Amino acid sequence: MKILAMFSSPRGLASNSGFLLETILKEAEKKGHTVERLDLTKLDIRACTGCRVCWTNEEKACILDDDYHIVADAIADADYLFMATPLYYWWVSPALKLTLDRSYPPPFEKFAGKTMHMVITGEEPPENQCFVGIRDGFTAMCKYIGTNFKYFYTVADPFDKPAKKNAEAIEKAKALGASL
Ligand SMILES: Cc1cc2nc3c(=O)[nH]c(=O)nc-3n(C[C@H](O)[C@H](O)[C@H](O)COP(=O)(O)O)c2cc1C
Secondary structure, eight states: OEEEEEEOOTTOTTSHHHHHHHHHHHHHHHTTOEEEEEEGGGSOOOOOOOOOHHHHSTTOOOSOOSTHHHHHHHHHHOSEEEEEEEOBTTBOOHHHHHHHHHTOOTTOTTTTTSEEEEEEEESSOTTSGGGHHHHHHHHHHHHHHTOEEEEEEEEOOSSSSOGGGOHHHHHHHHHHHHTO
């Protein structure tokens, strides 16, 4: 299986969400899956301007000349998508939001038939209201666009509770990677 792993924390690949996704990926690679890694924060992905040119031209081409095409090609090539994000203000990171907006043009076939597996870290427990936005929003959105949504949520912060010191989360991440 071809896995595309998109990292989106401004704290880099060693961030909480990045570290847990990398832990998952290493196990997936041991199982023989191929992994392409993209750090969305290092790519020049500009904000959608809302012009809707991509809705109407045949190639669904965007007027912006930046790095988004790298992501679009990688999504098209992948069977399984991982997205690592910190929980930011009840939602995903800026880099992931920019990327998702650029993937928008209906009828949404970019993600159809694939699994979108989000690796999320936040400081509040998952039952807290601030996780509801991603959990319920992405569940509804993925159902609409024909995509299988899964998530792996871990409580973590950069100071007192870094993911690197969370043995239970590391074990769960390894088990997830090995189960693919
Ligand atoms: C701008 C900003 C907004 C945040 N919003 C939330 C939030 O809504 N809920 C939450 O539980 N944690 C929130 N956090 C905490 C981060 O999600 C948390 O520290 C996370 O583990 C960071 O992941 P990273 O190391 O992958 O960047 C926020 C942090 C920042 C900097």
